[in-house]
Amino acid sequence: MSYDLERVARQASEAKELAVHTSRALRDLKRGTKTGLSGRDRFVRHAVLRALAAGRHGINYADVWRERYGERAVTDPAMTTVPTWAVELAxxxxxxxxxxxxxxxxxxxxxxxxxxxxxxxxxxxxxxxxxxxADVGGWVAEGAxxxxxxxxxxxxxxxxxxxxxxxxxxxxxxxxxxxxxxxxxxxxxxxxxxxxxxxxxxxxxxxxxxxxxxxxxxxxxxxxxxxxxxxxxxxxxxxxxxxxxxxxxxxxxxxxxxxxxxxxxxxxxxxxxxxxxxxxxxxxxxxxxxxxxxxxxxxxxxxxxxxxxxxxxxxxxxxxxxxxxxxxxxxxxxxxxxxxxxxxxxxxxxxxxxxxxxxxxxxx
The missing domain is CATH 3.30.2400.10 (Major capsid protein gp5)
Structure with a gap:
């Protein structure tokens, strides 16, 4: 029973955190503010995550993302719509x-x-x-x-x-x-x-x-x-x-x-x-x-x-x-x-x- 309560509490906390991130993103979008990393930082971070995940069986770069940058989410954050992450580099x-x-x-x-x-x-x-x-055009007389x-x-x-x-x-x-x-x-x-x-x-x-x-x-x-x-x-x-x-x-x-x-x-x-x-x-x-x-x-x-x-x-x-x-x-x-x-x-x-x-x- 205690395990189930802890799991429910953890899921509730993660859902709350996700809701806060979503709310902030919608607010910034409405205001027209730019959020997230620059294109240069996304490119480098993508390479870093790939390098750190290399050779680690059962670990992919999304897992390394959470380890290194402290991200926790119910779903996999590896989405092109997330400002600080990009699976495909634009x-x-x-x-x-x-x-x-x-x-x-x-x-x-x-x-x-x-x-x-x-x-x-x-x-x-x-x-x-x-x-x-050769240039074309010039001053033209009336009717010419x-x-x-x-x-x-x-x-x-x-x-x-x-x-x-x-x-x-x-x-x-x-x-x-x-x-x-x-x-x-x-x-x-x-x-x-x-x-x-x-x-x-x-x-x-x-x-x-x-x-x-x-x-x-x-x-x-x-x-x-x-x-x-x-x-x-x-x-x-x-x-x-x-x-x-x-x-x-x-x-x-x-x-x-x-x-x-x-x-x-x-x-x-x-x-x-x-x-x-x-x-x-x-x-x-x-x-x-x-x-x-x-x-x-x-x-x-x-x-x-x-x-x-x-x-x-x-x-x-x-x-x-x-x-x-x-x-x-x-x-x-x-x-x-x-x-x-x-x-x-x-x-x-x-x-x-x-x-x-x-x-x-x-x-x-």
Whole structure:
């Protein structure tokens, strides 16, 4: 009898707690207040819960949620409608994760100057833009015909591509679960994804079945100034890059530089154009992109973890076993008491022809 009374009392307490949470959520919704974690925090927390649940038989990430964050509820809280939890990571969550923190991606900083689209459920997407051409129109006398514009448009094609990274942690990670595990996973995933995405964004390689085209693909480098005075060379180089963008129909160049060139640009008073610095770009290389012409998108993401997988630990991995041959070297997570967290993100970008210019070996 006492057991039944205790169970009823516990259920009543949980029901009351759930009712309070529901009441607060409805109140905040009515007021229009934003509740819950940011998209960045949801992304990281999702990875943390996956990592802590890895290898624990009979324990899933919803159970870890209740253990770590003190949540108790009659029903499983793993719902996309709950502000502090998301089973499926929305594009907004992924975008906030990539754009926030101490290591924001160059892609995420360039995207706000242009047009952002959702890639959810998209196989290919064509974005129209107006091709540069002679201006049409003018002052018209009474009764005279008005000039007609043929409104020629071009398109930028986006095909989502998959950027993926696997970060491996030792079993000691779980011992740090009450301190800085979120910071560790946040830093690791951001560094891994930044190395993949930004390197592809800024290189000169064509699009393929696995990646979007680099901004410098099929764009001939502009000759840098030969002036020996660094300040004079900088002025000439920036003016030449801006001129290239304007000639291609662009309106607002955004400069992408290495931290070395960013230091030099910081001494230019009132430059007037945005500057993005990134370690993904070699020193001496400067890229100018027409901000409004840049189109990008982010789809959903998958974050999961394992404590039992075996990997081919190489920068160009092969199947662990193919044709009866084993790849080398390999690593067993179970044998080394390690945890692997895997993040897969869909992304794509594009820019109209003529709206990217770049140069190398600048002298400033």
């Amino acid at each position: 594009p907004a969550d992924v975008g906030e994760f990539l754009a926030d923190g101490q290591q924001p991606l160059a892609l995420s900083r360039l995207a706000p100057y242009g047009r952002s689209v959702s890639l959810a459920g998209i196989a290919a997407l064509k974005i129209p833009f107006r091709a540069p051409g 015909p008005i000039p007609v514009d043929d409104m020629a448009f071009g398109t930028v094609s986006l095909s989502p591509r998959k950027a993926a990274a696997i970060s491996i942690f030792s079993g000691e990670l779980k011992k740090r679960a009450n301190t800085d595990i979120e910071a560790l996973i946040d830093t690791a995933l951001r560094a891994d994804l930044a190395a993949i995405v930004d390197a592809a964004l800024l290189d000169d390689q064509p699009a393929s079945v696995s990646r979007p085209p680099g901004l410098r693909y099929n764009v001939t480098a502009v000759a840098a100034s030969a002036a020996t005075d660094p300040v004079a060379a900088m002025r000439a180089d920036l003016a030449k890059l801006v001129g290239e963008i304007v000639a291609g129909g662009g309106t607002m160049p955004v400069f992408i530089v290495s931290p070395v060139q960013a230091v030099s640009l910081s001494f230019v008073p009132a430059l007037g154009y945005p500057v993005i610095d990134t370690v993904a770009l070699d020193p001496g290389v400067v890229i100018a992109v027409d901000g409004p012409g840049f189109v990008s998108g982010v789809g959903g993401a998958v974050v999961d973890s394992s404590k039992d997988a075996t990997f081919h630990t190489d920068t160009v991995p092969l199947p662990v076993v193919a044709g009866g041959l084993a790849a080398a070297p390999t690593r067993s997570l179970w044998q080394t008491d390690s945890i692997a967290v895997r993040a897969i993100v869909e992304t794509a970008w594009g820019v109209p022809a003529g709206r990217v210019a770049w140069m190398e070996a600048v002298k400033w």
